[in-house]
Amino acid sequence: MNIQLTEKKEQIFRSTLQLVNAGGFHGSPMSKIAKEAEVAVGSIYHYFPSKDDLIIELYWYCKEIINKHIFLEEQDNLPYDQRFRAVWKNVVLFYQDHADLFSFMEQFYGSPFYEDIRKNVFQHKCERNKIFHFLEQGLEEKHLKDLHVRILLAAYLGPAISLVRSSLYEKTKIEESQLDQLVDIIWNGVKK
Template sequence: MLLIQEHGFHGTPMSQIAKSSDVAIGTIYHYFPSKEVLILQLYDYCKQQMHSYIFDEMDKSLDYKEQFFLVFKCFCSFYRDHTDKFSFMEQFYSSPFFEIAQSKTSDGPYEENKLIDFLLRGIEVNALKKRDVCILSSAFIGVAVSFSKSVLYGKIKFEEKQLDDLIDIIWNGVKTT
């Protein structure tokens, strides 16, 4: 991921990946027949890591609002604690590889997406407004990513109170009355 972060997707040839990994180029191609396959699998890995970080230890006894706050905090925390994965995923979403990933799944952009499932559950239990889940996701993810970037780039100092206030603003915008 570091090579891609430094040189971008197109500026990182498979030979450089092999050299950095201290393996023969043939070994890389044995496991990944192309750079496209490697990048798509790396994206799947990062997404799985993020979902595990956020959802694997979720306390199911919490009510939906408490879970919403916890998921948002974990989302922000993941990006602060895993800047390499954050950088990779940011590059991925703004690259042609994202379109390739979209075209390879019949479920659209939200295949196996635990955050989307979480938001859909909120709608089903009448905790969230009945809105297009893509819009809810954009509100949730967009604000979390923006906050995380602001902290990472030193624009704001991380304070738990600010994060709680931010989540409260989002919650009040998406909750049912």
């Protein structure tokens, strides 16, 4: 039973992701999502009480996929500065290769859906936000300047997002040397 539930939810997530990327949140009614996912509308409401719940759960589903690809076990034992660089590069390369997830996350972060999650992340230190905790670890271990974690997040992810965005819009691949140069600039700006 759980396997079917997971498969059906994933079908719904994939269809929602595709529709939101094509038509935005408002252009993706539950009826259209159900049709695209090839499930009954009632099935969607069985798993998600509302469209808002579906969108928020899709966000967390995407975050888990992203975290799985950017926090690699083989990099866990690297010194913090090397891991800082590796995780950052993983973010850029993952988003460059997964434009659908990047597009959804861009829309989500610019929407009212993100407001409650943002409050949760900063007020309750949500355990699902691995980058947040990775940067907190850097602060606690005195690898990073004593800055508010929100500032560190902006310094860490802002350039990555900007680089990915320009690469996707220009339809160009980011060169390894560009990745190294930019992550060095970031590290030199935030290291203690």
